Amino acid sequence: YQKSKDLLDRASQVLAGGVSSEFRKYNHPHAIFYTHGEGTLIYDVDGNTYLDFTLSQGPLIVGHSHPKVLESVETYSREGQLFAGQHIKEIELAEKLHQLIPSAELMRFCLDGSEAVQTAFRVARSKTGKNKFLRFEGHYHGWLDNVAWGISTPSVEALGEDDNPHVFPWSAGLSPNSKDDFIILPWNDLELVERIVAEKHAELAAIITEPIMCNNGCIVPNEGFLQGLRTICDRYDIALIFDEVITGFRLGLGGAQGYYGITPDLSIFAKAIASGYPISAIVGKKEWMDEIVSARVIHAGTMNTSNPTVAAALATIEVLEEDPDTYNRMFRLGKKLKDGLRVAAQETGQNLFVQGTAAMLSTSFTSLPEVKNYRDTLQADKAKLGRFIAGLHDRGIRVIGRGLWYISAVHTEEDIDKAIAVGTEVLKEIR
Numbered sequence: 048y049q050k051s052k053d054l055l056d057r058a059s060q061v062l063a064g065g066v067s068s069e070f071r072k073y074n075h076p077h078a079i080f081y082t083h084g085e086g087t088l089i090y091d092v093d094g095n096t097y098l099d100f101t102l103s104q105g106p107l108i109v110g111h112s113h114p115k116v117l118e119s120v121e122t123y124s125r126e127g128q129l130f131a132g133q134h135i136k137e138i139e140l141a142e143k144l145h146q147l148i149p150s151a152e153l154m155r156f157c158l159d160g161s162e163a164v165q166t167a168f169r170v171a172r173s174k175t176g177k178n179k180f181l182r183f184e185g186h187y188h189g190w191l192d193n194v195a196w197g198i199s200t201p202s203v204e205a206l207g208e209d210d211n212p213h214v215f216p217w218s219a220g221l222s223p224n225s226k227d228d229f230i231i232l233p234w235n236d237l238e239l240v241e242r243i244v245a246e247k248h249a250e251l252a253a254i255i256t257e258p259i260m261c262n263n264g265c266i267v268p269n270e271g272f273l274q275g276l277r278t279i280c281d282r283y284d285i286a287l288i289f290d291e292v293i294t295g296f297r298l299g300l301g302g303a304q305g306y307y308g309i310t311p312d313l314s315i316f317a318k319a320i321a322s323g324y325p326i327s328a329i330v331g332k333k334e335w336m337d338e339i340v341s342a343r344v345i346h347a348g349t350m351n352t353s354n355p356t357v358a359a360a361l362a363t364i365e366v367l368e369e370d371p372d373t374y375n376r377m378f379r380l381g382k383k384l385k386d387g388l389r390v391a392a393q394e395t396g397q398n399l400f401v402q403g404t405a406a407m408l409s410t411s412f413t414s415l416p417e418v419k420n421y422r423d424t425l426q427a428d429k430a431k432l433g434r435f436i437a438g439l440h441d442r443g444i445r446v447i448g449r450g451l452w453y454i455s456a457v458h459t460e461e462d463i464d465k466a467i468a469v470g471t472e473v474l475k476e477i478r
């Protein structure tokens with residue numbers, strides 16, 4: 048990895064931190080630099096090839112550099128950069144999402160997930176006339192001020208002020224008010240949500256949740272939990288916001304809401320909807336999105352919906368739709384990988400815990416029989432996970448540093464066999 052090491056030295060002269068914080072803590076002696084990716088493969092500057100299960104943090108649902116996406120981006124780019132949302136392709140994309148996503152009566156496009164989350168918050172505040180939000184431990188909703196402070200924060204309500212270790216080194220510079228915007232509760236505990244909302248509903252504009260807790264542990268909702276949130280929000284005039292930045296297009300073209308059959312008031316789609324080109328959508332029921340129609344809520348952005356990003360989204364949808372078996376196949380591969388790694392853990396006597404659903408899964412090392420919430424994830428052996436991920440990496444398998452694996456529409460049975468075989472080898476070695 049000498050070339051990567053040299054590049055990190057070079058980068059550190061001009062890029063703050065050399066690489067982004069996510070990769071600074073990547074489980075390797077130093078950051079690795081890559082040259083390009085194609086399909087399920089990615090290549091580093093030192094000549095190594097990797098089978099990629101990071102999909103660039105999720106977006107590359109049809110793999111790296113899909114020819115149809117590239118072709119479409121090129122074609123539309125030649126039409127000129129039609130900014131500010133006044134072109135036919137934007138309408139076409141909106142019509143398509145309207146068809147696919149159950150709650151998408153109206154929508155607007157932004158550049159990324161974090162921005163779209165903020166738009167949802169404004170809409171919720173504007174319509175309800177209330178100010179606070181309820182969010183859940185271990186969920187991630189972007190890095191902007193009023194959500195960033197609590198990325199992985201156990202709740203004050205649950206732990207009490209004294210026992211709440213939520214001052215993170217990177218929280219310097221956040222708005223001092225941002226902490227007061229949120230009530231944070233453990234996820235999947237409907238009774239607790241009911242109790243707290245009954246007390247605080249007069250202040251609550253919205254409940255925001257990842258429909259599957261993907262940012263810590265890939266934990267699915269308890270039976271009835273999402274429906275319970277729906278009922279509570281209806282009872283107290285609170286917006287139910289699904290943050291589908293990860294689940295959107297990963298659980299199907301209708302996102303988790305289509306998959307679970309629960310319709311939120313507002314939701315956010317990003318990552319996979321355009322194969323990593325910068326576009327996100329805030330979608331919702333008309334009665335909520337009318338806050339934007341009436342211009343009570345500002346929605347703006349010079350770069351929103353330029354031709355290439357809309358083209359990337361339309362092409363991604365086309366690729367995902369063209370084979371009716373796409374999602375079944377991805378889900379099958381996900382299950383195969385999950386089962387294979389579980390067998391590998393048993394055979395090697397390792398306390399590797401594998402869970403997840405559809406085409407994503409999470410690996411951690413824990414002595415707990417189950418990982419059911421964020422606090423369980425805190426008990427996992429992160430150092431050992433680091434050794435596992437680094438071991439996989441050194442044998443040509445790339446996985447997200449916190450143990451998350453994403454499967455794309457172009458991964459094959461052979462890819463999964465390879466991942467299981469390599470995973471088994473690494474498990475035999477690590478302590």
Ligand code: PMP
Nearest residue numbers: 159160161187188189290292293
């Ligand atoms: N919400 C969730 C659930 C996410 O996983 C992320 C990004 N990982 C975001 C919001 C923020 O999206 P972006 O990075 O595109 O701003």
